[in-house]
Amino acid sequence: MAMCQMCRRNLLAGERYRRWRYAGRDATVCVVCEPEVIRAGWVPLAERYERVRANGLSGSVRRVA
Ligand SMILES: [Zn+2]
Numbered sequence: 001m002a003m004c005q006m007c008r009r010n011l012l013a014g015e016r017y018r019r020w021r022y023a024g025r026d027a028t029v030c031v032v033c034e035p036e037v038i039r040a041g042w043v044p045l046a047e048r049y050e051r052v053r054a055n056g057l058s059g060s061v062r063r064v065a
Contacts, residue, residue, distance in 0.1 A: 006033035
């Protein structure tokens with residue numbers, strides 16, 4: 001489960017977010033809070049956005065028979 005470090009909101013499945021770095025710490029920030037962290041001088045770790053997976057786990061694939 002991904003949580004935005006700024007608004008403390010649990011991100012929904014399919015929602016976009018990016019990883020940011022500030023004062024040596026990595027943080028997950030939702031798109032809504034990006035203007036705020038940019039003003040605060042945070043640096044994005046990647047240009048592209050990631051998406052919250054429906055099951056919250058990476059690399060797991062479930063097949064429905
Ligand atoms: Zn947020």
